[in-house]
Amino acid sequence: MRMIYLYTSINWYRLSLFRSLSGYADVHVYILNNPSVGYQGIAYSPDYEGINITFLKEEESGFAALCRILDQEDFDAIVVPSMNSAFYLRLTTKLARYYSGKGKAVLYFWEYWPMESRHASVYKKLKQAIRHIYTRRNIRYIDRFLVPGIYTYAFYKKMGVPSFKLVRCHNASEVSEEGMDPKRIRQQYGIGEEDKIVLYFGRIEEYKGIYELIRVFRRLDNREWHLLICGPGGDQIRKEADGDERIHIAGSVSPQDRCSYYAAANVFVLPNTNKGKAEPWGLTVNEAMAFGVPVLATEATGSAVDLIINGVNGYIMNSDRLEEELSFYLNRILTDPSLEKELGKNGKDMIGDYTFDHMARAFVSAAEQTLLPGVKP
Numbered sequence: 001m002r003m004i005y006l007y008t009s010i011n012w013y014r015l016s017l018f019r020s021l022s023g024y025a026d027v028h029v030y031i032l033n034n035p036s037v038g039y040q041g042i043a044y045s046p047d048y049e050g051i052n053i054t055f056l057k058e059e060e061s062g063f064a065a066l067c068r069i070l071d072q073e074d075f076d077a078i079v080v081p082s083m084n085s086a087f088y089l090r091l092t093t094k095l096a097r098y099y100s101g102k103g104k105a106v107l108y109f110w111e112y113w114p115m116e117s118r119h120a121s122v123y124k125k126l127k128q129a130i131r132h133i134y135t136r137r138n139i140r141y142i143d144r145f146l147v148p149g150i151y152t153y154a155f156y157k158k159m160g161v162p163s164f165k166l167v168r169c170h171n172a173s174e175v176s177e178e179g180m181d182p183k184r185i186r187q188q189y190g191i192g193e194e195d196k197i198v199l200y201f202g203r204i205e206e207y208k209g210i211y212e213l214i215r216v217f218r219r220l221d222n223r224e225w226h227l228l229i230c231g232p233g234g235d236q237i238r239k240e241a242d243g244d245e246r247i248h249i250a251g252s253v254s255p256q257d258r259c260s261y262y263a264a265a266n267v268f269v270l271p272n273t274n275k276g277k278a279e280p281w282g283l284t285v286n287e288a289m290a291f292g293v294p295v296l297a298t299e300a301t302g303s304a305v306d307l308i309i310n311g312v313n314g315y316i317m318n319s320d321r322l323e324e325e326l327s328f329y330l331n332r333i334l335t336d337p338s339l340e341k342e343l344g345k346n347g348k349d350m351i352g353d354y355t356f357d358h359m360a361r362a363f364v365s366a367a368e369q370t371l372l373p374g375v376k377p
Contacts, residue, residue: 001025001364002075006066006095008082009035010055012046012255013173013283019050020356024364028073029053032061032081040232041252063094075104077367080142082110089134096141105370107363108142111171111280111302113151121276135159143376144366148281149306167369169362170354171303173283175258175290182264185228189248191264195224196334199265199293201258201284204233208279209271209298209322214240214247216326225334230261262291266340267333271326274300274319289313289351294343296329298322307354313347 003025005018010031021027034057038044059065070078078099080092096106114128136159145161147153148171156166183193191197198217202208210229214237217227227247229237234249241247253261262268268288272279281302288295289307295314297304308314317325333340370376 003027004078005029006081016356020360031055077105079107100141105367106143109146113155115278143370167366170358172354172356172359173286175287180259185260185264196266198227199268201230207275207277209273265293268293270297272300289347292344292348
């Protein structure tokens with residue numbers, strides 16, 4: 001199986017997917033539009049070992065120029081880019097039509113699902129409407145839609161995508177345990193060995209509920225509980241912490257250090273609010289579960305409905321009652337060590353199939369289904 005994978009950026013967690021995929025197929029990854037390579041807020045050098053990867057300049061990423069490059073290769077399947085901007089709406093549509101006509105298996109993967117209209121601005125609703133028009137237009141040209149979860153599946157069904165074109169694809173993120181040292185994290189922030197840590201991992205943006213999380217935590221009257229906030233943009237919330245010594249703002253954390261933060265945590269929180277944006281997936285939920293950490297997330301988090309079972313490995317909160325429910329569940333977990341342990345163990349057991357290996361096999365299977373005799377004209 002020879003495959004082209006067109007990608008719109010270079011995220012550290014997708015490199016492992018490309019590497020796993022290369023174990024099942026002859027894959028050439030193209031990163032479009034000359035993206036900046038790095039990790040916001042820290043020095044980071046991506047590891048491309050085992051990946052056939054090419055970075056294209058902006059002038060090489062337009063439809064005509066890109067096709068001239070790709071047509072020099074002999075391949076069976078192509079993963080077209082996610083339609084996350086006006087440029088990619090047009091490019092993906094043209095690519096899907098062109099390579100479908102050439103008999104290639106055309107695959108599409110993106111975690112997108114639309115937030116409820118009552119939460120969206122007029123501008124957001126317009127963008128969604130345009131994206132939905134293009135999605136419907138491309139159904140005939142895209143052979144298989146790789147579906148990460150329930151929300152995305154429901155969206156595709158609403159768009160009219162036939163069931164046989166939908167292929168389940170576990171959305172994975174695996175954090176290496178190499179060098180894991182939770183004691184170092186506690187010592188670094190002056191947190192006692194028996195103290196409790198509430199962990200947040202993600203960009204510091206208003207829609208992610210970080211301000212609500214800080215407000216709730218400041219009202220929790222326990223000096224042995226700590227809030228550890230990891231992610232780029234920490235300076236904008238230092239004022240919210242306002243001298244509370246229990247709140248620690250770590251800033252960006254390198255991929256190799258993530259394991260120590262998860263291993264040190266007692267509960268993980270991803271409190272998305274649905275204010276202006278939705279969280280398409282939230283891979284940090286996967287990561288926390290893999291380290292045996294109970295998870296609190298809202299229904300505005302794409303992965304929540306797929307990965308969290310209330311009372312089994314965590315709780316799904318209502319974003320409209322976020323502060324009330326967040327306070328309740330934090331108190332419930334942090335005051336009950338046996339519950340914390342049970343939720344964490346269950347989560348670790350449940351996340352076992354969400355690996356890059358499973359994810360890679362889904363891509364190959366989708367291409368193979370398309371290329372069966374009599375399936376592709």
